[in-house]
Amino acid sequence: MKKETITILGCGWLGLPLARTLVKEGYSVKGSTTREERLETIHDAGVEPYLVKLDPEVNGDDIVAFLQSDILIVNIPPARRDDIVEYHIEQFSSLIDALGQSPVRSVLLVSSTSVYPALNSEVTEEDGVDPESLAGQALLLVEEMLMQESGFQTTVLRFGGLVGYDRNPAKYLASMAEITHSDQPMNLVHRDDCVKIISEIIRLEQWGEVFNACSPVHPLRKEYYGRAAATAGIESPPLAPSAEPAPYKLVNSDKMINALHYHFLYPDPSSQPG
Secondary structure (H helix, E strand, C coil), X not given: CCCCEEEEECCCCCHHHHHHHHHHCCCEEEEEECCHHHHHHHHHCCCEEEEEEECCCEEECCHHHHCCCCXXXXXXXXXXXXXXXXXXXXXXXXXXXXXXXXXXXXXXXXXXXXXXXXXXXXXXXXXXXXXCCHHHHHHHHHHHHHHCCCCCEEEEEEECEEEECCECCHHHHCCCCCECCCCCECCEEEXXXXXXXXXXXXXXXXXXXXXXXXXXXXXXXXXXXXXXXXXHCCCCCCECCCCCCCCCEEECCHHHHHHHCCCCCCCCHHHCCC
């Protein structure tokens, strides 16, 4: 049976290795970048490259051809700007309009656990109701915009902090005067797990869902950076004094694990190289 055509909007740190994996799995893949110098890298990965920007209107290379796919993966974070919420909504309004003229019937939105407030407890998919950060507010609103569309089905995938490869905590230790919020648990996920989870959602056709995706082990900040320092053979920064515990959240990914029968490659990504 012929596999679907997949378009990835945003072939960066996560999107490009995802594209490579999907090509290996037999999909026909299109991928976008906002930087012309990256087009050749995308092409060399076996992906049809496009220069596409949402500023906030969709523009760039042939958008009609870019969206001639069965599945669209949207991997663009909110832009860091004063009007972040309004601008992100405008970007997705333009994208949704373009999708209305396309054959895309399944959309996967790469979102973030920043949609959850720090409730000092475990959070599940139902707890994304009052984000504290503007980026979290922007993401939650565009999640709702896509989920409300009837022309295609959307699955929202909320990743924790992305780690692995060049995102090594040891790189940041030299610039850290002290470890703040040292007893705060972290919500992390390795890039290899991100790629595999997206691949499994596509394979199992898990559309119309909202999933958390964080590794089941939640190291404390002092453990995370202390382990990185020990591995790198350098001294760990001192712990910052704290008058009261820092607010936290523990992201629960059981819904995704059960739906995909998923086993994490890195249950504790802080202890794994690469």
